[in-house]
Amino acid sequence: MRITARRLSKNFASVYALNNITLDLESKSICLLGPNGSGKTTFLTIAVGLRHPTQGYLELNDFKPYQERDKVLKFLSYAFSASRLQIGVKVKDLIKTVKAENFGDAEELMQILGLNNFANRKISNLSSGQTQICVLFTALCSNSNIVVLDEPFSHLDPQKAGLLMNFLLKRDKEILFTTHIAEEAETLGEYYIILDNGKVIWSGDRKELYSQEIYEVYLFTRDDFAKITDEPLKLLTILGRTALVEVSDIGLLKELVEKGLILGFKKAGVRSIYAKHNVCN
DSSP: EEEEEEEEEEEEETTEEEEEEEEEEEEOEEEEETTTTHHHHHHHHHHHSSSOOOOOEEEEEEBBBBOOOHHHHHHHEOOOOOSSOOOSHHHHHHHHHHHHTOTOOOOOOHHHHHHGHHHHHHHSGGOHHHHHHHHHHHHSOOOOSSEEEETTTTSSSHHHHHHHHHHHHHHEEEEEESSSSSSHHHHOEEEEEEEETEEEEEEEHHHTTTOOOOEEEHHHSGGGGGTTTTTOEEEEETTTTEEEOOOOOHHHHHHHHTTTTEEEEEEHHHHHHHHHHHHOO
């Protein structure tokens, strides 16, 4: 999937949801991250042709989706948040319709998302979370080559989210998705775009994401970092019981684990970028 944007902007009255974005990238799995109101969903709506930009342009695989909607629907499916759908059919009828399209993985996806738990209920009577699961099921069961998903894991427990990520990784589809969760981004994404206040503050692939010597250090308690302040660690921030530190010698962190001063550590990805750019998520 290739995305090209030049001076892309979208404003709603005096508020710019996207502000002068320029991108040129190609990847099979692209993840958009950023705080609430950073422009992630607006970017997706332009990418699938639901909105026109105010200024500039965005191309997906070398054409502008908002100008060629018929072409979009032939190779792209999408799922956005939907609190309620006024559709008077039962979930089991939706499942039957999808299976009739000969989508081979529909049964597996149905089990992952747990649709059987409310299959006898009408879609119009579902909770917002159950409605979102139906929307996600329909989008993923299409035969399109590209799937665009707005926070696809937000209504799933960690186990189901993990199973869905495995499902997406093994299928031959290209994915453009948003998430607030660093672990989801790092598991599924191959290229990352981080937005803040409608602007791209960082973009890069997995190698670039993990290129800095920044680590997530897991503490027993929030106050434990005070016990290791004599060590040559540069503290960037503390998030609950996780400290983000910059350190050139990974052996030092291994020693702290052996001494029982920290629980463990791992190379920081998304959180390292957030810390460096002071992004609050």
